[in-house]
Amino acid sequence: MTMPTITAVRAFTVRGGGADYHDQGKGHWIDDHIGTPMGKYPEYRQSRQSFGINVLGTLVVEIEADDGTVGFAVTTAGEIGAFIVEKHLSRFLIGRKVTEIEKIWDQMYFATQYYGRKGVVLNTISGVDLALWDLLAKVRQEPVHALLGGPVRDELQFYATGARPDLAKEMGFIGGKLPLHHVPAEGEEGLKKNIELLADMRSRCGDDFWLMYDCWMSLDVNYATRLAHKAQEYGLKWIEECLSPDDYWGYAELKKNVPKGMLVTTGEHEATRWGFRMLLEMECCDIIQPDVGWCGGVTELIKISALADAHSKLVVPHGSSVYSYHFVITRQNSPFAEFLMMHPVPDQVVPMFTPLLLDEPVPVNGRMKASALDKPGFGVRLNPEVTLHRPYPVG
Ligand SMILES: C[C@H](O)[C@H](O)[C@@H](O)[C@@H](O)C(=O)O
Numbered sequence: 001m002t003m004p005t006i007t008a009v010r011a012f013t014v015r016g017g018g019a020d021y022h023d024q025g026k027g028h029w030i031d032d033h034i035g036t037p038m039g040k041y042p043e044y045r046q047s048r049q050s051f052g053i054n055v056l057g058t059l060v061v062e063i064e065a066d067d068g069t070v071g072f073a074v075t076t077a078g079e080i081g082a083f084i085v086e087k088h089l090s091r092f093l094i095g096r097k098v099t100e101i102e103k104i105w106d107q108m109y110f111a112t113q114y115y116g117r118k119g120v121v122l123n124t125i126s127g128v129d130l131a132l133w134d135l136l137a138k139v140r141q142e143p144v145h146a147l148l149g150g151p152v153r154d155e156l157q158f159y160a161t162g163a164r165p166d167l168a169k170e171m172g173f174i175g176g177k178l179p180l181h182h183v184p185a186e187g188e189e190g191l192k193k194n195i196e197l198l199a200d201m202r203s204r205c206g207d208d209f210w211l212m213y214d215c216w217m218s219l220d221v222n223y224a225t226r227l228a229h230k231a232q233e234y235g236l237k238w239i240e241e242c243l244s245p246d247d248y249w250g251y252a253e254l255k256k257n258v259p260k261g262m263l264v265t266t267g268e269h270e271a272t273r274w275g276f277r278m279l280l281e282m283e284c285c286d287i288i289q290p291d292v293g294w295c296g297g298v299t300e301l302i303k304i305s306a307l308a309d310a311h312s313k314l315v316v317p318h319g320s321s322v323y324s325y326h327f328v329i330t331r332q333n334s335p336f337a338e339f340l341m342m343h344p345v346p347d348q349v350v351p352m353f354t355p356l357l358l359d360e361p362v363p364v365n366g367r368m369k370a371s372a373l374d375k376p377g378f379g380v381r382l383n384p385e386v387t388l389h390r391p392y393p394v395g
Pocket residue numbers: 030034161162178179180214216268318319338340
């Protein structure tokens with residue numbers, strides 16, 4: 001079978017939800033006084049949008065082959081990402097066979113290394129890589145998970161991230177991850193409130209339900225250590241992303257400080273096999289949480305996951321809808337997945353990248369059958385009701 005050739009690459013931007021899931025309307029739980037590294041400035045504490053967590057917006061990458069097949073993917077990169085795709089990365093795509101994924105990744109990464117390596121450039125490379133996997137799988141009329149070796153279990157099980165772990169328990173999730181609300185600059189009063197919220201949720205959820213705290217890079221080693229020890233009484237399962245992603249030394253110290261049995265997790269803002277090698281070899285955490293739309297795509301996550309497996313570490317990707325589900329279902333060291341509750345009051349399950357994708361599967365009773373992923377590619381379509389903007393059209 002002669003494999004099709006890539007004839008066109010298009011990059012679009014979208015606002016309002018989608019892959020930039022922090023880009024929500026007023027009153028959403030995900031923007032309600034959540035602790036961040038900007039929390040040292042009181043004016044930026046109430047809303048993460050106030051300091052710009054949603055400035056990028058969604059990048060949609062479409063890649064078309066000469067047989068008419070179109071692969072696409074979405075990630076967080078907006079206009080910057082569209083510029084990089086149209087002005088720089090497209091030269092490594094046009095005229096290439098749809099099977100040349102590994103070589104294209106290598107050329108995209110090393111051609112942008114002088115200005116990329118992590119952040120929005122790797123988000124953009126991830127978006128292109130995911131679109132390439134979608135395209136190849138559609139050409140072969142297979143789900144992406146089949147190209148990765150196929151499911152190792154019959155279903156995915158999910159923990160839920162959101163403001164109401166008690167409701168997540170009622171909906172059948174295996175655990176609930178709370179955003180941490182108060183940062184060191186809010187002193188002992190803030191620490192007390194962080195613990196009070198955990199205590200309240202523990203009383204609502206009972207003793208066995210997993211409860212975790214997501215600290216979104218907002219703490220220092222001392223505060224995180226004290227929080228972990230106070231949280232032990234309420235059975236905190238893991239403490240997530242406490243420190244700056246660059247503070248590998250701090251994570252190594254924190255992992256030694258936390259109570260025995262409490263897990264330290266991080267990685268959603270880390271990128272590439274080299275970044276995760278640092279986390280693994282410096283013994284920074286127990287679980288790594290790459291976002292497949294930010295770490296380099298499926299092509300890089302395969303390498304990251306193998307490295308983690310060799311270190312006997314779990315890989316539980318940061319919630320990224322179908323893009324993580326197709327990976328997690330194929331890996332033994334990814335025993336469960338994250339589901340981000342994107343309904344404003346997290347009392348109901350809605351697709352994570354809503355309203356951008358049609359046919360986006362969601363957990364039912366906290367689980368998803370592997371068969372729900374058995375459609376060509378990543379099995380989703382762009383919602384035609386969502387207006388796409390193409391800021392840098394070629395030609
Ligand atoms: C809920 C957290 O504050 C972030 O918004 C979330 O995107 C991420 O950290 C997560 O792990 O889901």
